[in-house]
Amino acid sequence: MHKPITKAQEARLAFYRNKGKIHARATAGKFNRLRWTMVWLTQIVFYGTCWLNWETNGVTRQAVLLDIAHEKFYLFGLVLWPQDALLMAFGLILAATALFFVTAIAGRLFCGFACPQTVYTAIFAWIEARVEGDHLARLKLDQSPLSARKLGLKAIKHGLWLLFAAWTAITFVGYFTPIRELLPAVPAGRLGPWESFWLIFYAAFTYVQAGLAREAVCQHMCPYSRFQGVMFDPDTRNVAYDPARGEPRNSRRQAGSSGDCVDCGICVQVCPTGIDIRDGLQYQCINCGLCIDACDQVMDKIGAPRGLIRFMSEREVGGATPTRGWIGRPRVAAYAALLLVFSLLAGWALAERSLLLVDVLRDRGALHRETADGTIENAYTLKLMNLDENRRSFTVDVSGPANIGIVGEREFTVEAGSIRPVSLTVAVPADSGASGIQPIQFRVWDQDRPASSVLEKSSFVLP
Known part of the structure; x- marks a missing residue:
């Protein structure tokens, strides 16, 4: 006899159930318009920014370029070096904190409208719909036996996917190798090994993730969906079904004996991750709002008020009054405070950023030397790093024991964005009264x- 299936086993089976390929039904409405607005906005920025130029001192370069070979990150008029890693750290912290803040207020809003996986899946699904037809036509085509028509449509679809993925990869690599140099190098076969690798890898990654994996990324691969719940509070607004108004469901919707839900299932058909929002909050939900658009259209047809599915908090679903403002919402207040603090710190770090870095190396081959005129000399090498995009002239002074000074040249010119090592000799009179190692x-x-x-601090050695 077979042992009965436990609840834990049922949960695992439900988690790994195979729904087959999801063919989401197209819908229209304000959330779908907002979704496509974000698609256009993000892709105009991504595909267009690498073509912008910036002129500095009569030299034109790409406006946004991460030049790994020369260890520079060009961001319009700002040039960042490896020494500016703190600014990048602040940028990443701000992005993460802003994501947590938005999540605490409106759930996975980023996932539904701005996540690259969501954006590229929408683009690939649009291409698929143009080639194979609507959701019913695509489903019928997938279930049909192999034929010349099926092979032709699939070949066209995958060919367009691969072309789009290839252009995406070229654009991505164009932020590391100037796009105007990269583009003619691709057909000519003049690519370096790392450029070839990333072109192939990123094109394959885009093709697989957006074309083949799709909702599986949100369901099983995305780590954010697993820990997003810890950022929620009872007032976090998510896409939710109103059971008090919708139940009991009845396809005939008899007045007084049934809710507004006519159990049409359209909310499930339009969901890009294939869930039923009426089952409650689920980690696969990306808050895209397409089920809201679909349900509102059904409500319009049956003459019921819109909003059976809408953005609601856990309190609202339970019939309670939502909390107004941030009072009583410590998570939201904490994320807002962190966002403000890190924004101020990032602004301060940028404002205090020095365009000159100096490294002092003392000559350890000879501790000191005594000259014929009665002075003690120490030799140093100063590395002057000019982080500016302009040629600059610098003067070096030294302070320490009485009558200390620099022997020889003390003015140096450093080219833009370069490092110049300079040799300096510092002297102190032998009768200065000091001895041993002195700070300078x-x-x-x-x-x-x-x-x-x-x-910059260093030391001076006296007898």
């Missing part, structure tokens, strides 16, 4: 901007 300080300042200076 180098001050490097811009001749055009004397207020802009860098101080």
